[in-house]
Amino acid sequence: MTAPTVEGAIHELIDLAWNLVYDLLDQWGLLGDGLFVEEYTGVHSWLDGPTRRTVVHSREVAVLFVDTRPVDAIVFHHDLLGANDPTSFFTLPG
Template sequence: MSTPTVEAAINDLMDRAWNAVFKLLCDRGLIGNDLDVEEYTGLASWTEGLTRYTVVHSTTVAVLFRDTDPVDAIPFHRDLLGSDDPKAFFNLH
């Protein structure tokens, strides 16, 4: 079995939760008429205890997942990359 590519992992996660991600982006005012899932180009993932956190981002937005559930979306900024605690940029409530 081969390791999935970043693109495949992003597409799999976004496909499973697209309706919830779309609602989250709309609720945060972060979606335009021409948003395309293919625009997502980055992924960072880590575990804390039994929970996996994943940030999927494009050049304009970032979405935080807890396990496979999207929990928040924010405008993307470079400070997220390489941060010791990327989830600190998001609202987890």
């Protein structure tokens, strides 16, 4: 069970951009598990200058948001959680 504020943040990001998240998962062949908002249980968010970067993950996939827009999705792995720069696991748009 996640804390209500974390759960609310996950739901807000995923729900508001679900079509874009779905397209990212489809693009990278990650549409197996991870299709239900309830499966996303982790969030890591930080400021990079004026830009907020957020990683939301389930047990299977991780989605990177820049501000509130999803920009990439990858297969989730635990190294992502302790990384100094979690964005290094993702491909950022040019």
